[in-house]
Amino acid sequence: MAAPQTPEFASLAVGDVVAEQSFALTRDTLVRYAGASGDFNPIHYRDDVAKAVGLPGVLAHGMLTMGFAVQPVVDWAVDPGRVVDYQVRFTRPVVVDPELGAVVQVVAKVGQLDAEAAVARIDLTVKVGDETVLGKAQVRVELGDRGGR
Template sequence: MSGIEAVQFEPQLEVGQVVAERELRFTRDSLVRYAGASGDFNAIHYRDDVAAAVGLPGVLAHGMLTMGAAVQPVIDWAGPARILDYQVRFTRPVVVDQETGATLHVLAKVGQLGEGTARIDLTVSAGEQTVLGKAQVVVAIDR
């Protein structure tokens, strides 16, 4: 076991139903750990001076870190074997403040039901701004 408590998967779903909601926290340490794991050492992810020099509002979370973290509540709800597809559009960067970090809010709702599947729509925001657009996870509900 991974140490993560399994949630009982409930296949009786309705469009609009919330299946998961979570606050996720990124710190500068999170970015360093992700850089080491992914091999993405672009300085905009850890140096304020470099981020400012290229016109960014601050150090940014890696896009793939944001994308991967955002889907985790759905994985925890449905289980990894049920995830069939996951797509997002990156709409805004996640600025990770040196002192306060960044908090992502993830809300996962049933957007559409199909034959043996459900499309889960994610609303992912940092502060008051949506950071991932058209974030959708297709989940098998007949397994």
Template sequence: MPDFDSLTVGDVVAERVTAISRDSLVRYAGASGDFNPIHYRDDIAKSVGLPGVIAHGMLTMGLAVQPVVDWAGDPSAVTDYQVRFTRPVVVDPAEGASVSITAKVGQLDAEAHVARIDLTVTFNGDTVLGKAQVRVTLPR
């Protein structure tokens, strides 16, 4: 687990590039029960104005927080997580999609021993999760 006292605002605590394939979408649909056809049929996705099949928002959100969970070393240390969905992640049938995640210390609360970790989550250079913030409570 990270040492709270060694953290400084602006520190990058995790970076990761995560691949999403159409197979990932099928597995996530099965696990979540979200079988909306915009997540597996290009024709339906395009009929509602999307550029193609898109990743589930909650899948993107879950993948984005994982590097912070790994850094914290304990999933229960994550006490709050919020995002705004700003753009879809379009998953190409052959190439899939690569989502880049950077986690930086945005704020430190010494009294509560809580680090706010700000996530930058991008796909094709565009931010896909806005105001993505994770609160991590670290031991004293």
């Protein structure tokens, strides 16, 4: 089986969907992420605390959501070092139901092409159900010759 190839800049057009993926989150996911990140804020695992501070329920960590959202682009680019910038705005919290969990859906489309630098701006649509949870989510990916890097 051949190794995956980095996409060719010349083959891209604005509007192309380069990746789509869904991620299922459960309360177990949140506990594991808390252990890995060291973020043990109880709004990420206790409904009573989340509701006491005015939240609708337990929320996924923002950085966890941000990490899931960029993963399809990292996979598409093949080499994570090609991701030269990544930014988002947190627009809505991801509420993780104790029984149903939550499903984060990501669609990655080419938003802009910089031919001189061979950099593609990939725009992410990140939703849970019909609600956008990350706004202005953009990833800049360098697709030119990296001179042996």
